Amino acid sequence: MCVAVKANAYGHGAVECAKIALECGADFLAIAAISEGIELREAGIQAPLLLLSLCQPEEMDDLVENDITPFVFDADYADLVAAAVKKAERKNYPVHLAIDTGMGRIGCYPEDAANLARHIISTGCLELGGMCTHFAVSDSPAEEDDAYTARQFARFTEAIENVKAAGINPGICHCCNSAATLEKPEYHLDMVRPGIIVYGYYPDGKPRTYYEEKKISVDLKPVMALMTKVLSIRPIKKGMSVSYGHTWTAKEDTMTGVLPIGYADGLFRRLAPHLQVAVKGKAYPVRGRICMDQCMIDTGNDPVERWSDAVLFGPEESGAVLTAQELADATGTISYEITSTITKRVPRVFVNQ
Ligand SMILES: *Cc1c(COP(=O)(O)O)cnc(C)c1O
Numbered sequence: 001m002c003v004a005v006k007a008n009a010y011g012h013g014a015v016e017c018a019k020i021a022l023e024c025g026a027d028f029l030a031i032a033a034i035s036e037g038i039e040l041r042e043a044g045i046q047a048p049l050l051l052l053s054l055c056q057p058e059e060m061d062d063l064v065e066n067d068i069t070p071f072v073f074d075a076d077y078a079d080l081v082a083a084a085v086k087k088a089e090r091k092n093y094p095v096h097l098a099i100d101t102g103m104g105r106i107g108c109y110p111e112d113a114a115n116l117a118r119h120i121i122s123t124g125c126l127e128l129g130g131m132c133t134h135f136a137v138s139d140s141p142a143e144e145d146d147a148y149t150a151r152q153f154a155r156f157t158e159a160i161e162n163v164k165a166a167g168i169n170p171g172i173c174h175c176c177n178s179a180a181t182l183e184k185p186e187y188h189l190d191m192v193r194p195g196i197i198v199y200g201y202y203p204d205g206k207p208r209t210y211y212e213e214k215k216i217s218v219d220l221k222p223v224m225a226l227m228t229k230v231l232s233i234r235p236i237k238k239g240m241s242v243s244y245g246h247t248w249t250a251k252e253d254t255m256t257g258v259l260p261i262g263y264a265d266g267l268f269r270r271l272a273p274h275l276q277v278a279v280k281g282k283a284y285p286v287r288g289r290i291c292m293d294q295c296m297i298d299t300g301n302d303p304v305e306r307w308s309d310a311v312l313f314g315p316e317e318s319g320a321v322l323t324a325q326e327l328a329d330a331t332g333t334i335s336y337e338i339t340s341t342i343t344k345r346v347p348r349v350f351v352n353q
Contacts (some may be wrong), residue, residue: 033051073106099159104136110162258296265293
């Protein structure tokens with residue numbers, strides 16, 4: 001099991017989530033930037049780290065110093081990694097050979113896999129620790145997309161066979177993201193790389209009902225709740241407007257709650273029309289534009305108390321009226337984008353449940 005903790009663990013806090021993933025039995029952690037690897041190493045995490053993306057030549061020394069396992073798929077890049085490994089006087093440094101089977105992002109083509117595997121070994125200091133590919137549409141319920149994933153898997157197997165035929169051990173073979181992990185046990189091979197399901201969201205395009213219909217038992221609950229407090233309750237008189245651009249004007253006297261959270265925290269302006277902020281279980285709409293650091297909710301005539309908790313999204317237990325998935329659906333994006341863009345300024349508080 002390789003758990004994706006890239007992008008600050010999809011916004012949840014990389015170090016804490018990495019520790020929990022390892023406690024739960026993860027063998028590998030996946031990151032996308034060298035800085036993310038350094039953060040985990042500095043926190044004392046010793047598990048193997050897979051770099052899902054590429055790094056730059058200037059970062060190669062940090063890659064090796066921090067024992068990060070890169071994806072390699074061309075000779076130039078393999079040589080850069082090898083040079084850094086030699087400089088550090090290291091040997092048998094594992095790299096994973098990435099195969100592009102239809103994602104069109106990174107990887108070599110299956111027919112080039114054996115040559116590249118040979119090249120990796122010929123450096124004398126690198127070893128082929130594994131082979132991987134990434135699915136482009138495994139989260140789509142459409143039949144033709146299922147067939148596309150099957151073709152990707154077939155091409156991946158072909159690449160593995162080519163490497164084996166060259167007399168090279170392909171190492172740990174892995175291809176499954178969350179959607180494929182849930183649904184395609186026959187594609188699991190030696191390791192799976194789930195991300196979004198670990199954080200409690202169903203793959204985009206395959207909600208809970210999809211798995212119920214398929215009789216696949218999965219019960220996911222969002223991990224993150226985005227919470228703040230009502231810092232001020234202010235009367236707004238009929239005819240007064242709220243926030244930049246006065247896009248909202250009070251039709252009658254009302255009260256607003258001021259929340260210290262805005263787009264610089266990851267609460268995008270485009271969320272405003274869809275947000276329903278929960279205070280003591282009741283939903284209140286955001287009025288006017290979300291500012292950089294603040295936004296306002298309309299609390300009407302309700303006796304909302306200053307310093308009350310206000311929940312922007314989260315699982316039901318958090319008191320939220322919306323989940324990140326619902327906000328994503330309403331704004332034409334995916335849960336990944338809602339959670340991973342919550343910025344570092346927002347404190348992550350971890351509670352055991
Ligand atoms: C992000 C990522 C994953 C995890 O994807 P999910 O859809 O979150 O499960 C797996 N593999 C690679 C290469 C990735 O970039």
